[in-house]
Amino acid sequence: MPRIVGFSGSLRKGSFNASLLRAAAAACPEGAVVDIVSIRDFPLYDADLEAEGMPAAVAALKDQIAQADGVLIVTPEYNQSIPGVLKNTIDWLSRPATDLRRVFGDKAVAVMGATPGRGGTFLSQAVLLQSVLALGARPWLGARVHVSGAKDVFGADGALKDETVSRLVKRFMGEYVEFLTKRRSLERIPREE
Template identity: 35%
Template sequence: MSTKFNVLIITGSLREKSYNAAIGRQLAELAPDNLVFSHAPSVGTLPHYNQDVQDAGFPKEVMAFADAISAADGLIFVTPEYNYSVPGVLKNAIDWVSRLRPVPFDNKVGSIISASGGAIGGARMQYHLRQILVAMNIHLVNRPEIMVGTVQNKTDGEGGKITDETTLTFIGNHLKELARLLQLHHDDQSQKAAS
């Protein structure tokens, strides 16, 4: 029997009918049975990062977000691209969590999925986000990359489910690779603990 892994979905959009949020809600249908999904608190609930606020005590919204990350085996960032880069609310959330000790992101397995109305599907954002997540020591899925371009033509309506079969296959393969990396990471950590 394969190991069950808890995977936290972190959405980088606050829009009610966000395509990225819709993809996040659809992942469980496309994933291997050993991945169990939950959704992180909205990144929009965290205040702007300010060291003065940190020094007075981490806000409860930050701690709730960080606790969800700590409890997860794996992370999936599902996010749009804003102005060629990472949405500010997502970067803000990462900045807050990076200040905790130990850092909840450290040594997690993760992946990135993006969707946009443009042709390249958030590619520029993905490479910026990868740089940030390397700093967090997150081990990322490299292939297949999931950048859903012209997403509005691949769903059953605005903010709806992906219906494009090619896209669904790519996402399914991405989740299989995430499951494989989670198992390898789990086995490696178990071996180190036993030695």
Template identity: 40%
Template sequence: MADVKVLVLVGSLRAASLNRQLAEVASETAPAGVSLQLFDRLGELPFYNEDVDGDNVDEVVQALRLAAAEADAALVVTPEYNGSIPGVLKNAIDWLSRPYGAGALNGKPLAVIGTALGQYGGVWAHDETRKSFGVAGPKVVEDVKLSLPAGIFDGKHPRENADVVQQVREVVEKLTAEVG
């Protein structure tokens, strides 16, 4: 396989977030020839506003769109906030969906995984994230699903759980297999 670049978006802004740690596991265990690049500036994005979208958008929006354009695929790692998508992630989806029909992730494979406090590990947020990205243009890889209840980590980094490490690696393998 040729070198594959995967853009990683984490829906939690918290430095010690388990979802950020899952993204670290994905990066650390990626197969040879696959590099994961975390875009760590979602909290800096202005709220999407079509009136300010255009040639002179904020630098952070340009950086997000460039990172997405340079990527071959995207991995979204997100918690569930109040039964849905974290606001910063939804805002990023809105910025990446433009220009309509030609966003930077249009047609590229995308997978959604993550962990949350509930017993279902964020299934609602992951489903909503897949739906929103599906409308926005990426090719959502539907058979890649990993929603982990946060309690399984027992206060430890996800890399300390061999089953989780294997599952995350398999997600990255399946995602990158979809790159055309």
């Protein structure tokens, strides 16, 4: 069954996006797994730092993504775009370009987002998809999850309490995992040359 690496573009303890990611992991169909990772230990991208060697947190996440079937990124919206910490993560993961194929080649990347505002993170998700394409990955565009009014959607403990959003998240994860599972079985069929 598929393995998915999931991370949130917010470092905030009470992050709605981290809560949404946890809800997505919990809604994953049986057998599939979302491994939730943090991007907190990524340093600011600096080519001089890169020249000294890949930081351990970056190397570890690259290897984990390379081994996974899919990647789920849950992003806030900052100033109609993605947060700097998330862009910074993507920039590190894209280095060196010669490693892109190993890490992201054809990987199906899914995106969700939550905001306490009304905009549902439509803009940040669109911006994020642009970077996903730059990585050589394949945006998975099955179901969509744009959470608005997040303060009423999650409880004080971070649990997803809105039934409509719960159903959406469950459907999203069901369809995403179904796609990854089909892809896995296709990869086992030898290709005709």
